[in-house]
Amino acid sequence: MYQYSYADQALVNERVAQYRHQTERFLAGELPEDEFLPIRLQNGLYIQRHAPMLRVAIPYGLLASYQLRTLAKIADEYDRGYGHFTTRTNIQFNWVELPKVPDILQVLADNQMHAIQTSGNCIRNTTTDPFAGVSVDEIADPRPYCEIIRQWSTFHPEFAYLPRKFKIAVIGSKIDRSASQLHDIGLHLVKQDGQIGFEVIVGGGLGRTPMIGKVINEFLPREHLLSYLDAILRVYNLEGRRDNKYKARIKILVDSIGKDEFAKKVNDEWQFSKDGELTLTDEHFKKAESYFTSPDYQNLDLLNETNKLKTQLDSNINFKNWYEHNTVNHKINGYRVVVISLKAGLIKYKDGTEKFIPSGDMTSHQMRALADLADKYSFGEIRVTHHQNVILSDVKLSDLYDLWQALDELYLARPNIGTLTDMIVCPGFDYCSLANATTHNIAQNIEKAFDDLDYLYDLGDIRLNMSGCMNACAHHHIGDIGILGVDKKGEHWYQISLGGNGGSNAKLGQILGKAVPADEVADTIKTIAKVYKDGRQETADEIERFGDFINRVGITPFKEAVYG
DSSP, X not given: OXXXXXXXXXXXXXXXXXXXHHHHHHHTTOSOHXXXXXHHXXXXXEEOSSSEEEEEOOGGGEEEHHHHHXXXXXXXXXXXXXEEEOTTSOEEETTOOGGGHHHHHHHHHHTTOOOTTSSSSSBOOOEEOTTTTTOTTBSSOSHHHHXXXXXXXXXXXGGSSOSSOBOEEEEOBSSXXXXXXXXXXXXXXXXETXXXXXXXXXXXXXXXXXXXOEEEEEEEEGGXXXXXXXXXXXXXXXXXXXXXXXXXXXXXXXXXXXXXXXXXXXXXXHTTTTTSTTOOOHHHHHHHHHTTOOOOOOOOOHHHHHXXXXXXXXXXXXXXXXXXXXXXXXXXXXXXXXXXXXOOEEEEOTTSOEEEEOTTEEEHHHHXXXXXXXXXXXXXXXXXXXXXXXXXXXXXXXXXXXXXXXHHHTTOOOOOTTSTTSOEEOOGGGTOTTOSSXXXXXXXXXXXXXXXXXXXXXXXXXXXXXXXXXXXXXXXXXXXXXXXEEEETTEEEEEEEEOOBOSTTOBOOEEOSSOEEGGGHXXXXXXXXXXXXXXXOBOSSOBOOHHHHHHHHOSHHHHHHHHO
């Protein structure tokens, strides 16, 4: 992974010193609140319902084990002993104290981390495929291009105050595992005549006006990546609306003038920089690729590894469930990718107590233990996914059983990846000052309604996403089942949508009907699941997936079952 240069470290340290002085001036009453607001946002600090919240950047979801230990230290010393991983692969600390934020930023800086541009109307953290570099279906590793974009976009003076926040995703395979079409810019690595380039998609986004992005360039040679991105941002910066924040995203601009006209404006702007100083060379790519070299994989006795694994799978059904649902093929024989569920749900501790764990939450104890496991089993690297889970990407087959046992002790071995309880859920009204409704209580009720693992497996892959407001931080529009919290005269109600998809065939879900009260949400989801299970097509070899079932029959059968 990328290591800070001397210039990087000096720059981040200087930013911390600047912000420390700005905070001191604000607390002394020398800096007005309206002037401090954009400053704190550019340093990742929000003021939430109960306390300030600090959002820390995890570039393209990649962490070293020592950095995860740093996050654990911050959780213990400056927060309440845990952190919350988000759909942007960042981590949020929900209970920080404003005067101590500069101290937190210094701890981050000392460990090659920061909170720069995790909020505000700027280019946010670039995301990518969590299986980048190890996926068997990869055209090329997207991480070097993410790093190139990160270096270009961080502290970019022209794009520090855009009309609205701006998000970019890069993928390197035909299968979209980063919801790239729902980004302001989605970049898909492609090959044409043996050359690597990008399919460029612009104008995706969720929130109040959800839209699927539109292709404006089918093949952009990779050497023009930055100059073309620069042209897109220039057009947006000049022509994006600033009079109405609800119509300020680039998706509104692209939709209003049409993708062809937008593409023409970008091409016209691009002519000024196409072959200039932003043009990337082979040396640039080699340098970026050098940050992501393959670890020291062993030449394993695959037959012996496989036989040992088979014996373990045959002797322990719990391990088998975890293996089948929480591990993924690796490009190197003898290794697997392990997806660690941060959707523990209702935990029953050994002392008999029970606690509900919100999606994406991880305690400081779990962080430290996972860092140790990453050192022992996966070359000291941890990845964060936009589904609010974490990954150890390079685990030997022979280590899987021991790793599973260790994760089980940490309550991190729930075998539910891809199931209905692998929910994406925002913090909702309990924390967020923008939220209209609570989410954690609804998630807990759904957990209780779907506590039968065999039934979850029978339902198959179903993505359930729940947001506490229209900002759609939990991507409810693209869930197979989407839940949106709404406020009705001070009461929390929940609007349900069906048939969304954030993958390669991205589409927005359809609203089922009128919102339902909080105490009916879980039963409504049970009804939806029953309609699907009773009506799906099945053969000896294949069961119709939930999304395919909705594509075939529409939402009318669900509507009739839910509303009568």
